[in-house]
Amino acid sequence: MLAMAHASTLVGLEALPVQVEVDIARGLPAFDLVGLPEASVRESRMRVRSALEQVGFPLPTRRVTVNLAPADVRKNGAGFDLAIAMATLAAAKESPEDLLRDWLLVGELSLTGALRPVRGVLAKVLCARKQGMRGAIVPSENAAEAAVVNGIEVRAAGTLAEVVAFFQGNFALPTAERVCDHSTDPAVIDLADVRGQHTARRALEISAAGSHNVLLMGPPGGGKTLLARTMPGILPPLSFDESVEVTSIYSVAGMLPNGVSLIERRPYRHPHHTASTVGIVGGGDPPRPGEIALAHHGVLFLDELPEFSRDALEALREPLEEGMVTIVRSRVRTTFPARFTMIGAMNPCPCGYQGDPSDKCECSDERVRRYRSKVSGPLMDRVDLFVHLPSSSAMVYSEAPDGPTSSDVRARVIAARDRQHARAENQNEPNGRLSPRSLRDVAALSSEAKALLSTAADRMGLSARAMTRVLRVARTIADLEEEQRVSMNHIAEAIGYRSFSGG
Ligand SMILES: Nc1ncnc2c1ncn2[C@@H]1O[C@H](COP(=O)(O)OP(=O)(O)O)[C@@H](O)[C@H]1O
Ligand SMILES: [Mg+2]
Structure with a gap:
């Protein structure tokens, strides 16, 4: 009586696939978890045991072994609960085993069997899509973020009981929907x-x-x-x-x-x-x-x-x-x-x-x-x-107060960024991140501008790095002014922002 379900674990911003294998065998009643689980995963046993009881399927009085594979991947967080619970039910023949193979199961269980949100759901659903799975089942509170991923079926569940009913064919879990962020930040000053x-x-x-x-x-x-x-x-x-x-x-x-x-x-x-x-x-x-x-x-x-x-x-x-x-x-x-x-x-x-x-x-x-x-x-x-x-x-x-409003300034900022993108073709770096090499291509100087920069460099003792910074800033000033070329005025203004010691 062996069954398997899909879960995943976070490594930085990425999720890696984890298989949850559950074996139910004769022997003294036990519920063991193996496969490099961190402390937070081990606590999973308590939650899964209690949640299963709540939905009317107490753990069988046998030897239940849960293995998280591959063993060499560190696993942490509480997001394995749902996959462990469902693989256990499948191993006990309470839920069809074959259907589980198509779905990524994400979520922490409460002792009462409610599904709690977990971190990194976006990365986990992206991982499931990459593996070609049919879909992912996620806690309702994570549904909005999971819905961002196209090309995979994402369903939201509120409880373990709903997920059990879904796999038994008795309940249609709702499809996760995208939600727009309309909030505004009240602390912004105009x-x-x-x-x-x-x-x-x-x-x-x-x-x-x-x-x-x-x-x-x-x-x-x-x-x-x-x-x-x-x-x-x-x-x-x-x-x-x-x-x-x-x-x-x-x-x-x-x-x-x-x-x-x-x-x-x-x-x-x-x-x-x-x-x-x-x-x-x-x-x-x-x-x-x-x-x-x-x-x-x-x-x-x-x-x-x-x-x-x-x-x-x-x-x-x-x-x-x-x-x-x-x-x-x-x-x-x-x-x-x-x-x-x-x-x-x-x-x-x-x-x-x-x-x-x-x-x-x-x-x-x-x-x-x-x-x-x-x-x-x-x-x-x-x-x-x-x-x-x-x-x-x-x-x-x-x-x-005499200056422009933030929305006027923002319009100029957006226009200047658009000019940068149009120039950069496929790379999407703002001027402040341009390498000295790309900068040479996009910030060609007139001879007067060059002369001004080298005089300033001598007088102010600017390092090569500082000169690169002057050029980047001058390029942005030219972009704000909708100028193709970087002129002497742009360099002069950029140099004006160079001194740390001045008063
Ligand atoms: N140029 C300014 N225009 C309008 N209000 C100002 C200006 N400078 C300071 N204030 C007012 O003085 C208060 C203190 O300014 P703050 O930004 O905290 O100064 P700092 O951070 O330099 O110590 C602010 O709450 C703001 O209302
Ligand atoms: Mg201050």
């Missing part, structure tokens, strides 16, 4: 509500248009946090492929809002500086994405940058360079994609008033140096736009 600070506003527009990293530096109360909070309102929408990638990260993190099929807005993450390194980088077992991966294709806003732990700041290097984040835990490496735009904000010195006309700052040069060194070096090398904000005192408040 650019039209920001007074003055034209340079900073311009820098954020450039950042959104080309995915360039920004550092806002200025005194407390200068509007740094306020400005960063305008970003969600000016970011371009996600493409469909980007949406699927972002959704699968939130699905694996267990953070997909209930009933949402696809995340359609660019992520905007703003972890507090007291957040743990695991919270920022990711971790746990199975590994969950942290803030860095949750910001994929969107913005990671780090307010009060020097207050973050050194470990957290250090962990930003890999993603800023490679566009991904690697988590190592008990010798297992997991990689998540993490191509985000970084927006950092900081005071210029510990008291915050260095360079302020009021002359209140009493920080010694040494203290200022030490404060800034927390974020200097590799992290600063990856900033494209340095913005020094004047204090928002009397000067700013005397100005009437």
Whole structure:
């Protein structure tokens, strides 16, 4: 009496197939689970035993052995319950065995037999499709995300009893339906509500248009946090492929809002500086994405940058360079994609008033140096736009709000991104991620622009890396201005955003 059902396990963002084999044999009554199960899977026995009793099929008083294959794949999470329960019923001849082979079964069981949602359902259904299965049965609460996958039948179930009835031919499980995400983020600030600070506003527009990293530096109360909070309102929408990638990260993190099929807005993450390194980088077992991966294709806003732990700041290097984040835990490496735009904000010195006309700052040069060194070096090398904000005192408040609204700016940002895509043909990288080589092709300079760049490079001691960043920013400025070529004006403006030390 052997029966088999299909399940799957998460490895990073991907799901791998797992076969659940159940054998019922003569012997002392037992319910054993073998095949490298982690602790969370072992608890499955208790839940499955109780849920089966609830639907009127108590475990047979025999020796029941459950094997999860292949043995060399780590299995974790509670998503195997449904497959174990159904394979057990099939082995006991309570449910037809042959039908089980066509379906992926996903879901955790409660002691009463209700089906609970699990993480990573999108990846699991994609895996079932890849294996050519007829369909997948998922918990009702995961139905919206599972419905995104085309070309496979996806059914939603609320309880084990419904699934049993479905396989006995007595009940039609409903087909999973897609749901649109119409939620809005109430915390978004409109650019039209920001007074003055034209340079900073311009820098954020450039950042959104080309995915360039920004550092806002200025005194407390200068509007740094306020400005960063305008970003969600000016970011371009996600493409469909980007949406699927972002959704699968939130699905694996267990953070997909209930009933949402696809995340359609660019992520905007703003972890507090007291957040743990695991919270920022990711971790746990199975590994969950942290803030860095949750910001994929969107913005990671780090307010009060020097207050973050050194470990957290250090962990930003890999993603800023490679566009991904690697988590190592008990010798297992997991990689998540993490191509985000970084927006950092900081005071210029510990008291915050260095360079302020009021002359209140009493920080010694040494203290200022030490404060800034927390974020200097590799992290600063990856900033494209340095913005020094004047204090928002009397000067700013005397100005009437005069800037464009977020929706005007967003329209320009979208047009600039469209120009980038049209140029890039098959590759879909924004200017901020172009390699020096592709940049040479798309940002050919006039001779005056070249001369200006080399003079500035000499005077400001720009490294080759910094010059690449100037070129990327200049390309985006030209795109915002709907210009084919990068001219001297574009280079001049881009160079203006280069200085970390200025006041
Ligand atoms: N340029 C500005 N336009 C409109 N309001 C501003 C501006 N700068 C500061 N404020 C107001 O002052 C408050 C403090 O600004 P905040 O963004 O928190 O400053 P920072 O982060 O630089 O310390 C904000 O709530 C905002 O209402
Ligand atoms: Mg602030």
